Amino acid sequence: MKKFKFAFLLAVISFTVNTSLVAQQQQQQQQQQKKKKSSTVVSGAQDREYWANLLYKISSPIILNLANGTLKQHMPVEVPPGQKTDFFKKVTYLEAVGRTMAGVAPWLALPDDDTKEGEMRKKLRIALLKGIANAVDPANPDYLNFRTESQPIVDAAYMAQAFLRAPKALWEPLDAVTKGRIAEEFMALRTRTGAYNNWLLFAGINEAFLMSIGKQTDPVRIEFAKRKIIEWYQGDGWYSDGPSFSMDYYNSYVIHPMLVDFFKVLSDKKRVNVEAYDTAVKRMIRYSEFSERIIGPDGTYPPMGRSVTYRTAAFQALGQVALMDKLPSGISPAQVRCGVTAVMHRMFDQYNNFDKDGWLVLGFCGAQPGIADGYTSTGSLYMATLGFLPLGLPADHKFWTDPAADWTSKKAWSAQPFKKDYHVEY
Template sequence: MKKLKFLLIALGLISFLVFLPKANAQKANKRKQDKVLISNGTQDREYWYKLLYKMSYPVIHNLAKDSLKKNMPLEIAPKYGLIAEKVSYMEAVGRTMAGVAPWLALPDDNTKEGIMRKQLKEELLKGISHAFDPNSNDYLNFTEGNHQIVDAAFFAHAFLRAPKALWEPLDSLTKIRVIKEFKSLRNRKAVYSNWLLFSGITEAFLLKIGADYDPVRIDYALKKINEWYVGDGWYSDGPKMSMDYYNSFVIHSMLVDLLAVTVENKISNQSEYDLAVKRMSRYSEYLERIIAPDGTFPAFGRSITYRTGVFQALAQTALIGKLNIQQAQVRCGLTAVMHRMYEECNNFDKNGWLILGFCGSQPQIADSYTSTGSLYIATSAFLPLGLPADNSFWTDAPTDWTSKKAWTGKPTPKDYKVDY
C-alpha cells in the first residue's frame, strides 16, 4: 500500500514537473496576447514605427553607404527565373521606399520617433542619389530586363506618396537621372495583367512633375483595369480571376494613386477616382475580416512571402481616411498581425534582413520571381504611420476586430454585397 501511495505521489510530481513549464508558457503567452490586445494607440504606434524602422533600416542604411549590393543577401526561390543581381536590389529599394514614404512625409520633430524618422529620410535621400548614379557601387540599371517595369513603379509610387520628402529635396542631377531611367522603360511592354499599372503609375509620376509622359500607357492601364472589375470590390488580374492578394499588393493602391494624378491634371473625372476609392474601401473590409482572433490570416495565392504586404489596401484606405469600419479595429487587428508575424515567426536573419518564407524560412513556398528584395513590400502594411500621432486612427480606444468579435460571441456586423 505504501509503495502504491509512493508511486502515485511520484507520478503526480513528474506530471507536475512536466506540465508546469508548458502551463507557465501558455499563461505567459496569454498574458503577452492580452497585453497586445489592450494596448492603447500610443503603444501601438511606437510598436509600429520601431518595427518599420527595423525592417527598412538595412536597405536604406546600406544604400546610403553605397554598400547595398555588397551587404544585402541574395536568397532566391527554387527554380528562380530571373537574374537576381539585376532585380533584387531594385526591388528592395523601391518597395521599401513605397512603404516608408507616408511616414517620412511627416514634419520633422524632436520626439524619439521624429529623430528615427529624420535619420531614415536623410539616409534615403542620399541613397536615392547612389541608386541613380552610374558611378556608384549601388547604381540600379533600369535599362536591362522587363522586370524593371515593376521595380520602377514602386519608386514612382514612393515619390507620389511623399513628393516633398523624397522628390523635391533631390539635387537637380539626380532628378534628371531618375526621369531618364523612367523614360528608358518605354522600349519594353508590360505583361497583360496588373503590370499595366506599373507602366501607368511611372508615367503618372512623370506627368505629376511636369516631365514628358506617355498618355497611352496611362490610358491603357486605366481602361483595362476598369474592364477587369468583377464586382464587390474585386478586380481580376488580367482577363482571368486569380484568387490571391494582388488586389492589395498592387491593383487597388496603384489604381487609386494613379487616378489621383489624372484627376488633378483633368485627364480623369473626379467620379472615376471616387468609384475606385469606394471599391478599395469595400475590398478592405474583406482584408479586415480575414484577420483571425490570434492575428493570423490565410496563407493562400501567389506571393504569400510578401507577408504583411497582404494588407496594403487596408492600410492605404486608412491612410486616406476612407474606411467603412472603425479605425480602432483596423489598428488593433493590424497590430495583432504584426505581433504574430514578426515576434512569433523568425522572419529576420542575424543581420536584420528579411528571409524567404512566410513564417520563418520557407523557401519552398516562394514563387519563381521571388528573392530577398521582393519581400520588402511587407513595409506597405505600415502606411497609416503617415497619419500624425494625434489622428483618431491612433487615439481612438482599442476595440476588437471583426473576427475576434465573431469568435467571442460579441455583436458582429454582417457582411454584404455592393453593386458599384
C-alpha cells in the same frame, strides 16, 4: 527480489506522476502568463511605437546601405530552392529599394520632431535622399538597373508611387541632376513590356509620375492601363488580375492602391473625370472591408495565392484607406489598428523572419524558402513595408489615440455584435 522489483516499480510510478504534475503545473503557469499578457490593455501609443520600431528594423538595412553605396555589397540574394542567383542580381536591388520607398513614404513625410520616432524618421529620410541620388548615379557602386530586363518596370513603379505619396519629403529636396537622371531612367523603361495583368498599372503609373513632374509621357501606356484595369473589375470591390480571376492578395499588393494613386494624378491633370477617381476609391474602400474581416481572432490570416512571402503587404489597401481617413462605416480606426497590430505580433514576434544581419528571409511566417515563387528573391520581400502606411497618420490621430477595439472576426467569435456584410454595386 520481488520486493526490490515492487519498490522499483513504485519509484518509477512516483517519478512519472511527479514529473507529469510538474509539467502540468508549468503548462498551467505558461497559459496563465499568456492569458495575463493577452489581457493587458495596450495603448495606441504603444502600438505606434511597435509599428515604428518594426518598420525601421525592416527598412533601415536597405536605406542606410543605399546611402553608403554598400547595398549591393551587403544585401544577400536569397532565391527559391533550385534557382540560380545570376538573373536575380540584375533586378533584386531595385526591387528592395522601390518597394521599401513606397512603404515608408507616408511615414517619412511627417514633420520632424524630437521624439525617438521622429529621430528615426529624420535619419531614414536624410539617408534615403542620399540613397536615391546614388541609385541613379552611373558612377556609384549602387547604381540600380532600370535599363535591362522587364522587372524594373515593376519596381520603378513602386518608386514612382513613393514620390507621389511624399513629394515634399522625397522628390522636391532632390537636386536637379538627380531629378533629371530619375526622369531619364523612367523614360528608358519604355523599351520593354511586361505581363498582361497588373503590370499594365506599373507602366501606367510610371508615365503618370513623369506627367506629375512635367515630363513628356506615353499616352498609349496610360490609356491602356486605365481602360484594361477598369474592364477587369469583377464587382463587390474585386478586380481580376488580367483576363482571369485569381484568389490572392494582388488587389492589395498592387491593384487598388496603385490604381487610386494613378487615377489621382490623372484626375489632377484632367485626364480622367473626378467621378472615375471617386469610383476607384469606393471600390478600394469596399475591398478593405474584406481585408479587415480576414484577420482572425488570433491575428492570423489565410496564406493563400501567389506571393504570400510579401507578408504584411496583404493589408496595404486597408492601410491606405485608413491613411486617407476613408474607412468603411462600421469599421473604426482602432479596430484596424488592433487587428493589423495582432497580425504583426503573430508574424514577427514568434518566429524569426530575419537573418543574422537583419535582412528579411524567404517565407511567410519565419524562414520558409520552399513557398517562395519562382520570381521571388530577397528584394521582393520588402513589399512587407506596404502594410505600414497608417504610420503616415500623425501620432495624435484617432487611429493611434482611440482605445483598443476588437476587429470584426474577434467580435464574431466571441459572441459580440458585429456588422453584417452585403454585396455592393459600383
